[in-house]
Amino acid sequence: MTDENDMALVALLKAAAEVEPNLSTDLLRSTFTIQRRHQFDRDEMRALSMQELKTLLEAKIDREDPK
Amino acid sequence: MSDATIATVSERTQVRLSNKSHATLTQMKEDGYLAEMTDGYRLGIALALSMGITPGELPAENRNFIAVSTLDPTGELATAIRMLVNLEGQGVYGYAERLADWGIKEMQERFKGGFLDVASLMSNTAEKVS
Amino acid sequence: MLVFGDNMRGKTSLLNALRWVFYGKALGRHSREIALFDLVNSEATLEGDWSMEVVVTFEDDGHRYELRRTAAKRSLVSTPSRSEDLLVERSMRKDDIALGDHLIDAEINRFAPEQTSRFFLFDGELLDEYEQLLIDGSDQSKLIKEAIEQVLGVPNLIRGRDDAQTILKAAQKQQTADLQKIGGFESQAEKQRHYQAQIESIEKDIKGQGERLRKVNTDREELDDDLAKVEAFYQAKQKLDDAASTRDKSANRQDDLHQVRLGYVRDAWKEVLRPLLTLKREHIQDEYSKFTSQMLDRDKVETKIAQLQQAVRSETCHACGQPLHEKERIAASKELGKLQADLLGFKVDMTLFSQHSTDLQSLNKLLKPTDSRQIMLIDNEVNRLSVELTTLDNQIEELNELIKGQDTAEISRKRFMRDGLIKQAAHIAGEINSSQVKLIGHQRDLAVISKILEGLPTARAAKSSRLVNLAAALERVYGRSIDQLRDDLKTTVEMLASRAFRKLTTQSQYSGLRINGNYGLTILDERGQEVPIRSAGAEQIVALSLIDGLAHAGRSAGPVVMDTPFGRLDKKHRANILAYLPTTTTQLILFVHEGEVDKATDLVHLKSRVDSVYEIKEVNLRHSRIERVNQ
Numbered sequence: 001m002t003d004e005n006d007m008a009l010v011a012l013l014k015a016a017a018e019v020e021p022n023l024s025t026d027l028l029r030s031t032f033t034i035q036r037r038h039q040f041d042r043d044e045m046r047a048l049s050m051q052e053l054k055t056l057l058e059a060k061i062d063r064e065d066p067k
Numbered sequence: 068m069s070d071a072t073i074a075t076v077s078e079r080t081q082v083r084l085s086n087k088s089h090a091t092l093t094q095m096k097e098d099g100y101l102a103e104m105t106d107g108y109r110l111g112i113a114l115a116l117s118m119g120i121t122p123g124e125l126p127a128e129n130r131n132f133i134a135v136s137t138l139d140p141t142g143e144l145a146t147a148i149r150m151l152v153n154l155e156g157q158g159v160y161g162y163a164e165r166l167a168d169w170g171i172k173e174m175q176e177r178f179k180g181g182f183l184d185v186a187s188l189m190s191n192t193a194e195k196v197s
Numbered sequence: 198m199l200v201f202g203d204n205m206r207g208k209t210s211l212l213n214a215l216r217w218v219f220y221g222k223a224l225g226r227h228s229r230e231i232a233l234f235d236l237v238n239s240e241a242t243l244e245g246d247w248s249m250e251v252v253v254t255f256e257d258d259g260h261r262y263e264l265r266r267t268a269a270k271r272s273l274v275s276t277p278s279r280s281e282d283l284l285v286e287r288s289m290r291k292d293d294i295a296l297g298d299h300l301i302d303a304e305i306n307r308f309a310p311e312q313t314s315r316f317f318l319f320d321g322e323l324l325d326e327y328e329q330l331l332i333d334g335s336d337q338s339k340l341i342k343e344a345i346e347q348v349l350g351v352p353n354l355i356r357g358r359d360d361a362q363t364i365l366k367a368a369q370k371q372q373t374a375d376l377q378k379i380g381g382f383e384s385q386a387e388k389q390r391h392y393q394a395q396i397e398s399i400e401k402d403i404k405g406q407g408e409r410l411r412k413v414n415t416d417r418e419e420l421d422d423d424l425a426k427v428e429a430f431y432q433a434k435q436k437l438d439d440a441a442s443t444r445d446k447s448a449n450r451q452d453d454l455h456q457v458r459l460g461y462v463r464d465a466w467k468e469v470l471r472p473l474l475t476l477k478r479e480h481i482q483d484e485y486s487k488f489t490s491q492m493l494d495r496d497k498v499e500t501k502i503a504q505l506q507q508a509v510r511s512e513t514c515h516a517c518g519q520p521l522h523e524k525e526r527i528a529a530s531k532e533l534g535k536l537q538a539d540l541l542g543f544k545v546d547m548t549l550f551s552q553h554s555t556d557l558q559s560l561n562k563l564l565k566p567t568d569s570r571q572i573m574l575i576d577n578e579v580n581r582l583s584v585e586l587t588t589l590d591n592q593i594e595e596l597n598e599l600i601k602g603q604d605t606a607e608i609s610r611k612r613f614m615r616d617g618l619i620k621q622a623a624h625i626a627g628e629i630n631s632s633q634v635k636l637i638g639h640q641r642d643l644a645v646i647s648k649i650l651e652g653l654p655t656a657r658a659a660k661s662s663r664l665v666n667l668a669a670a671l672e673r674v675y676g677r678s679i680d681q682l683r684d685d686l687k688t689t690v691e692m693l694a695s696r697a698f699r700k701l702t703t704q705s706q707y708s709g710l711r712i713n714g715n716y717g718l719t720i721l722d723e724r725g726q727e728v729p730i731r732s733a734g735a736e737q738i739v740a741l742s743l744i745d746g747l748a749h750a751g752r753s754a755g756p757v758v759m760d761t762p763f764g765r766l767d768k769k770h771r772a773n774i775l776a777y778l779p780t781t782t783t784q785l786i787l788f789v790h791e792g793e794v795d796k797a798t799d800l801v802h803l804k805s806r807v808d809s810v811y812e813i814k815e816v817n818l819r820h821s822r823i824e825r826v827n828q
Binding site: 002007008009010011012014016017018019020028031032035036038039040042046049053054055057058060061062064 | 270302306310311312349350352353354356357360361367504514660663664667668670672673675677678679681682685686689705
């Protein structure tokens with residue numbers, strides 16, 4: 001399944017354009033890649049995707065730190 | 068029959084029944100086909116009358132069965148017999164007991180101790196007359 | 198690849214073997230997991246052999262794989278009596294290089310993830326379960342819907358939203374702590390902390406309620422299974438109770454009628470004599486009429502005589518009062534003489550007349566209607582009841598035989614318990630609902646505070662606040678995308694499933710399929726109207742169309758294994774399926790019996806596409822062997 005024909009990613013980008021147009025598309029794609037990578041994790045491994053996502057978001061915030 | 072003729076015949080006060088017919092009625096009551104044996108006695112009389120037979124004498128082995136006043140309290144039975152039979156001076160109840168005995172034997176013959184099909188007795192006579 | 202096997206030879210076991218080697222699970226009816234202990238061949242265990250092994254080799258993306266899973270008795274166990282007494286091990290080689298166990302799942306998930314396995318390890322029973330999709334809200338429909346959405350990527354978005362929510366909550370807590378350190382925001386921070394604590398508490402409650410609900414539903418399903426097995430006996434017991442009750446009523450009615458009949462027999466002698474007495478009455482009536490007629494005539498004569506005597510004596514006409522001439526007086530005398538002679542001829546036996554009158558009265562009394570005429574009706578009804586009682590007695594005997602040995606009281610108890618669990622589940626669901634309403638309320642309150650803080654420069658600068666904003670935005674986007682994807686999917690799946698359906702169906706007037714909220718599909722006729730009633734065979738075609746539609750919408754084509762998919766289909770549909778399905782997969786493996794695919798005729802059409810044919814041959818009841826067949 002490539003990005004172009006992944007209906008879930010297409011839906012995500014459409015929704016972003018509708019409710020959060022200022023949200024970075026690259027960031028969204030990166031978060032989606034994390035989810036896709038972990039989509040078949042067993043329940044006990046579920047926290048991995050959340051950790052990765054948190055790291056990604058914090059890195060973005062640090063990059064944009066006004067200080 | 069004139070009143071005078073009637074007055075000269077002495078009527079029975081008790082009617083009798085042969086031992087065999089008595090046993091038949093007893094069985095019919097035990098089997099639940101009759102509320103009272105007397106009901107069967109009357110049916111026997113009616114059956115014999117309806118078939119127009121002339122009954123013979125009562126067998127020697129017989130016994131008293133019931134008082135006439137219990138058998139025929141309203142006199143309807145006697146009336147019916149008189150309507151249909153020329154008694155020629157015979158007592159009506161003396162005739163009645165011979166009719167009853169014959170009739171009960173006939174019912175035993177027909178139903179052989181099984182179900183007392185009273186409806187068939189009623190419909191048979193209707194067919195005969197028509 | 199075709200695998201032929203009659204029923205009970207092991208086709209489903211073969212499918213389960215594939216499932217087990219990949220996922221360590223084998224499924225029975227209603228997709229219930231079969232315990233490991235029950236998977237080991239019973240004939241082998243009698244000989245002390247508790248080992249089990251499945252090996253599968255396959256290719257993907259240019260790589261060769263060998264996957265092996267074994268089960269064996271644990272070393273310290275002499276005779277296993279439960280699943281825990283068996284040890285399961287697995288190994289995978291990729292291009293002849295052994296992979297570490299921690300990498301095996303990831304490798305399998307690349308091409309055959311378990312969550313979507315029901316669509317490529319395809320049990321014919323799935324087609325029966327598919328009908329559940331048309332029933333909104335059933336547990337089975339939820340499972341199938343989840344499986345379909347898994348194929349199409351919906352869970353990715355749901356988990357993305359959930360992850361964003363988790364991060365958001367943690368960030369909000371941190372924000373509260375940070376704001377307390379910054380002067381002027383103490384009360385906002387306090388409120389935020391209060392709502393966060395409330396939310397945490399309610400989420401805990403919801404989790405607990407969810408677990409309770411799951412337990413109740415599991416218990417209920419177990420009871421349902423037990424009851425399904427004994428449903429026939431329960432129904433039989435109900436019928437038995439009804440029959441016994443009817444029997445009692447009929448017997449009582451028969452007894453009542455018997456008593457009534459005895460009463461009627463008392464006067465039956467009158468009915469026996471009725472015809473003769475009626476005839477007698479007619480005779481007497483005739484005589485009586487003659488008498489009365491005679492008496493009338495005599496009266497007339499006597500009256501005339503009196504009139505004439507008066508006329509002769511007075512020499513005056515009795516009619517007009519005029520004097521009679523001599524001639525008229527002689528004529529009157531002559532007539533008088535004649536009438537007097539006639540009078541002598543009238544002889545009426547009054548005694549007899551009186552007797553007739555009395556007899557008529559007696560007969561009218563005797564012939565009054567009696568109830569005894571109803572004896573025939575009663576006898577008919579009693580006979581009818583006898584027949585009915587015999588039928589009921591036979592029925593009762595058969596039913597007693599059927600439920601002999603069954604503890605019907607226990608069945609009733611289980612039904613009662615099951616019904617109690619259903620109520621309990623509804624109650625818990627209500628509790629969950631209330632908790633969720635409260636939760637949403639608190640989340641809104643929290644969002645309001647976040648919004649307030651967002652507007653404040655000092656608060657905005659804090660890293661935690663920025664993380665809160667970002668996580669909240671991400672949560673909103675993912676949340677919206679779930680609905681977006683579901684809408685998009687419906688359109689796409691409907692189109693793809695319709696395309697497959699038109700190829701599979703034999704009815705040319707069907708124009709396609711329409712999808713509902715559960716991914717259930719209804720057939721449309723040439724006017725676009727829904728076809729309301731479907732045969733079992735039509736259901737199977739629709740299910741296969743959906744599966745094909747999903748395969749094209751969600752995932753790339755891969756091998757598909759199907760176990761007895763043709764159960765209720767006619768030859769023409771089978772031919773369509775055999776022609777179409779292989780075009781949608783990279784490899785199709787069909788497990789069939791000879792009733793479904795005729796080796797002689799159907800295979801001819803597939804010859805070019807069938808690589809190998811196998812047959813499952815019976816060794817004995819517990820032992821089968823797979824042999825390759827020469828085509």
